[in-house]
Amino acid sequence: MAMEPAEIVRLIKDGLPGAEVRIEDLRGDGDHYAAHVTSPAFTGKSRVQQHQMVYQALGGRMGNELHALMLHTSIAAEA
Numbered sequence: 001m002a003m004e005p006a007e008i009v010r011l012i013k014d015g016l017p018g019a020e021v022r023i024e025d026l027r028g029d030g031d032h033y034a035a036h037v038t039s040p041a042f043t044g045k046s047r048v049q050q051h052q053m054v055y056q057a058l059g060g061r062m063g064n065e066l067h068a069l070m071l072h073t074s075i076a077a078e079a
Contacts, residue, residue, distance in 0.1 A: 002029075002030035002031050002065070002066075002067070003030075003061065003065045003066045004030075005023040005025065005033065008021075008023050008033065008035065008058070008066065008069075009021045009023055011057055011058050011059065011061070012035065012037060012054060012057045012058070014057065015053075015054075015056060015057020015058070015059075016037070016039045016041050016053060016054070016057055017041075018039060018040055018041070019037055019038065019039035019041070020037070020038040020039070021035060021036070021037050021038075022035070022036040023035055023036075024036075026068075026070065031067040031068060032067065032068040033066070033068065033069050033070070034069070034070040034071075034072065035054065035069055035070070035071055035072070036072045037050075037054055037071065037072070037073050037074075038073075038074050038075065038076055039053075039073070039075065040075060040076060041053065042073055042074065042075045043075050047073065050071075050073040051071050051073060054071055054073065
């Protein structure tokens with residue numbers, strides 16, 4: 001079962017307070033999304049660490065309810 005974009009936004013914002021999140025449905029099928037996440041929590045973190053933080057916020061849903069997610073992460077100054 002696919003996840004709704006609003007649920008993805010909620011999970012990321014709950015896990016990364018203060019984050020700005022924008023979700024795109026890449027194929028219109030509800031299974032392939034891109035997430036654009038801007039968070040002050042990413043300051044001083046590598047891109048890999050930033051992505052790990054987003055995956056952690058999603059709580060193990062990648063590969064289950066959430067089939068494919070392309071991540072674009074940045075801190076406010078990079079956005």
